[in-house]
Each structure stands twice: as C-alpha cells, then as structure tokens.
Amino acid sequence: TVIKEELRLNCDRFKSTQRYDNQRKKNVNKMIVNEALKFNVQLPFNSLILDTELGNTVRALRSYKHLNIGSITVCEQNESIARAIRNNFRGVNVENCQLCDYLERTVTSFGIVFFDYCCTFNDDTRYDIELLFSRDILDERSILCFTFSSRGKIKEACVLFEAYIVEMKEKYGYILREVDSCEYGGHGPMYYRMYQCHKDFIYIN
Numbered sequence: 001t002v003i004k005e006e007l008r009l010n011c012d013r014f015k016s017t018q019r020y021d022n023q024r025k026k027n028v029n030k031m032i033v034n035e036a037l038k039f040n041v042q043l044p045f046n047s048l049i050l051d052t053e054l055g056n057t058v059r060a061l062r063s064y065k066h067l068n069i070g071s072i073t074v075c076e077q078n079e080s081i082a083r084a085i086r087n088n089f090r091g092v093n094v095e096n097c098q099l100c101d102y103l104e105r106t107v108t109s110f111g112i113v114f115f116d117y118c119c120t121f122n123d124d125t126r127y128d129i130e131l132l133f134s135r136d137i138l139d140e141r142s143i144l145c146f147t148f149s150s151r152g153k154i155k156e157a158c159v160l161f162e163a164y165i166v167e168m169k170e171k172y173g174y175i176l177r178e179v180d181s182c183e184y185g186g187h188g189p190m191y192y193r194m195y196q197c198h199k200d201f202i203y204i205n
Contacts, residue, residue: 045111045139046071050099053084057114058092073108075099100124103131110137114145121148121161129164133172144176144195154189161193173200 047067051057051074062069069091075098076082082096095102099115113132117125125148132138150157169176180194 045142046073046108047112047114048073048075048108048110049112049114050075050116051085053081053088055085055089055092057116058085058089061112062089073102073110075102099128100131103128103135103137106135106137108137109139111139111142112145113138113142114147116145116147117149119149120151121157121164126164129168133168133174138174138197138199141196141198144197145193147190147192149190150183152189154183154191158191161191165193165195169197174198175200 045067047061049057049061049072058072058074061067061072069089070093072089073093073095074082074085075095076085077096077098079096082094085092086094115125115128119125129146132144138144146161148157148161165176168174174197176195176197178193178195181192183189183191
C-alpha cells in the first residue's frame with residue numbers, strides 16, 4: 001500500500017547514514033514509530049517509554065491516528081515532570097515511579113520500548129533491561145530502542161552495552177536484529193541503538 005511504501009522509504013532514508021545529523025535528530029522518534037509500524041503484524045500495540053515534559057516520543061506515537069493514546073505508558077520518577085506530562089498529554093498513562101518498579105509489577109506487554117536514558121549504561125539500567133527480557137512482557141514482535149551517555153568513552157560504552165544485549169537475548173531466548181545505530185551530541189557523546197525483537201520459539205529454558 002501507499003502507507004507501507006512511505007514507511008519503507010522513511011526507514012531507508014534514516015538508515016542511509018550512521019552519523020546523527022540535524023535531520024536525524026529531529027526525526028529519530030518518528031523513525032522509531034515507522035519501524036515499529038512496519039515490523040509489528042498486529043495493531044494496535046502498547047508502548048513503554050521514558051520521556052520529558054516536552055513529550056517528543058509521545059508526540060511521534062500519537063501522530064498515528066490508529067494508535068490509541070491510552071496505549072502509551074511513560075515512566076517518570078520526578079513528580080513534577082510526571083504531572084507536567086499528564087497535563088500536556090491527556091490520556092497518556094504516566095507512572096510516577098522508577099522504571100524498575102514498574103517493570104517488576106506490570107502485566108502489560110509492549111510492542112514499542114524506548115528507554116531514552118540520560119545516564120551511562122550502569123547497574124541500574126542493566127537491571128531494567130534484564131527485567132524487560134526476563135518477565136516476558138515483550139510482544140511476539142517488538143521494537144526496542146535505547147539511548148545512553150558515553151561520558152567521553154564511546155567505544156568502550158558501546159562494547160559493554162552491546163555485549164549485555166547479546167547476553168540477555170541468549171539467556172531469555174529472543175532473536176534481535178539491529179536496524180539503526182548512531183552517536184550524537186559531540187561532547188561526551190550519546191549513543192542510540194534500535195532492534196527488531198521477537199521470541200525464539202525453539203528456545204528451551
């Protein structure tokens with residue numbers, strides 16, 4: 001269809017470069033949604049994200065009219081920011097708690113996960129990611145996105161994170177394919193990774 005072709009062209013355009021230029025910076029959230037729409041068979045799907053009061057990822061998700069805004073969950077532990085997101089984006093499910101607390105108790109499954117961290121890859125984020133895989137809360141087909149700060153050690157940071165993702169997928173029986181990656185921000189650059197993810201049904205725990 002025309003829509004599917006447009007999504008394919010969008011994704012191809014965004015994946016044409018590995019550097020994070022200004023156009024990519026403006027459109028990375030839309031690319032996440034496009035890739036998810038292309039990859040997921042069954043719509044609508046639930047989304048679990050970290051966002052700010054500006055709601056750039058929420059805006060990208062809700063731009064698709066067939067996605068119910070109530071299917072978007074934002075975790076934010078800062079009470080004033082959580083309140084601002086609720087006020088700015090009526091209908092979005094805002095969980096005012098740490099991400100790990102929500103992951104430990106949720107029974108919802110998700111087709112889009114975007115953990116847009118401002119911190120480095122550390123023990124806390126490792127725990128979040130293991131909960132994501134171990135609690136079986138990913139849809140059969142899902143899109144996983146992660147952003148971290150490298151604190152000026154981009155090569156070492158990427159190696160550590162990517163090794164951990166491989167460890168998690170093998171430990172819990174998932175198949176992952178990286179579909180986008182980039183570094184941006186110049187000073188102590190951030191790095192971003194996107195994966196298509198689905199359960200390996202021949203995996204035996």
